[in-house]
Amino acid sequence: xxxxxxxxxxxxxxxxxxxxxxxxxxxxxxxxxxxxxxxxxxxxxxxxxxxxxxxxxxxxxxxxxxxxxxxxxxxxxxxxxxxxxxxxxxxxxxxxxxxxxxxxxxxxxxxxxxxxxxxxxxxxxxxxxxxxxxxxxxxxxxxxxxxxxxxxx
Numbered sequence: 001x002x003x004x005x006x007x008x009x010x011x012x013x014x015x016x017x018x019x020x021x022x023x024x025x026x027x028x029x030x031x032x033x034x035x036x037x038x039x040x041x042x043x044x045x046x047x048x049x050x051x052x053x054x055x056x057x058x059x060x061x062x063x064x065x066x067x068x069x070x071x072x073x074x075x076x077x078x079x080x081x082x083x084x085x086x087x088x089x090x091x092x093x094x095x096x097x098x099x100x101x102x103x104x105x106x107x108x109x110x111x112x113x114x115x116x117x118x119x120x121x122x123x124x125x126x127x128x129x130x131x132x133x134x135x136x137x138x139x140x141x142x143x144x145x146x147x148x149x150x151x152x153x
Contacts, residue, residue: 039086041095043082043086047080047116049075050075053072054073058133064129069126069132073120076139077124081117084114087109097151098151108149109149115145123138
């Protein structure tokens with residue numbers, strides 16, 4: 001019974017995080033006219049929301065909560081695994097933060113997105129604040145590597 005309750009709680013938290021992130025993203029990206037770009041931006045916003053939760057815990061801005069941390073890492077893993085296909089079409093919008101370098105260096109971009117998916121999946125069993133620090137180092141490094149080359153500053 002405990003396992004079932006724990007699973008339901010983790011699922012509920014994950015859904016709440018997803019809804020919260022998507023609601024915020026929808027408002028932030030309401031001026032985006034291109035639906036392909038909007039979908040990409042919302043996926044990347046979800047990844048950012050997961051990172052914000054994890055960084056907040058790491059900085060002590062909120063207490064470490066294993067269920068919330070793992071739900072946030074799960075969102076990062078899920079969205080990063082689907083991100084590269086969302087960028088296949090070289091579509092733009094004035095509000096887009098994606099650089100043309102994505103399509104000029106497609107294989108490198110895909111590798112960096114894959115690196116994020118692998119790092120986040122490998123860190124989906126966060127048990128304490130110590131494991132969170134290590135996970136953020138790995139996952140955050142993959143985010144930075146991609147943003148440095150493929151996102152407007």
